[in-house]
Amino acid sequence: QVHLQESGPGLVKPSETLSLTCTVSSDSFNNTEFYWAWIRQPPGKGLEWIGSISYIGKSYKQSSLKSRLTMSVDRSMKQVSLSLRSVTAADTAVYYCARDRGPGNRLDSWGQGALVTVSS
């Protein structure tokens, strides 16, 4: 059984950095078969794939976000993190983490999601 939990501030000011952490409760975290993905969903809209990272830190990023996006992994804590710089209102969304049968593959387990609002 895989459990993923997103955490982080729910409100970020424009031009600042959005930071989220996903804690994974599963022995599969250290399995090279799996990657850990970030997906977001603006209110009332569809899903957008952000990127994916392995437990050794190899990452794949959506091209339009690449310049603002950093993903990292903390193996001891079984956590993956996302940082998105210079945010605007367009970055307001529910952010999900998910297990990727990757790299860049189907997403078979999802966290509940965390709403991040960009507003002054």
Next chain:
Amino acid sequence: DIQMTQSPSTLSASVGDTVTLTCRASQSINYWLAWYQQKPGKAPKLLIYDASILQSGVPSRFSGSGSGTEFTLTITSLQPDDFATYYCQQYNTDGTFGQGTKVEIK
């Protein structure tokens, strides 16, 4: 980047109906396609992967087909629990989603 287009955007149907949702890719993605179901306020749930393989625990009334650029998700004998929004996702290159098809009660 690969673009994914789903049709229709909304589909009205009744319990017991068989419905077919379509997803088209802007270029060939072989069979690297997944389908997800999402209900309001919930995370998406994986239904089908590699275009036609049913995820463990998903009812057999869900089926997927297609390859290359055109794919379908069919739900046979629609159940009350199936009214939701469905997304396709290509994973041939990164992971682009379609814009979704909402299946609503007629």
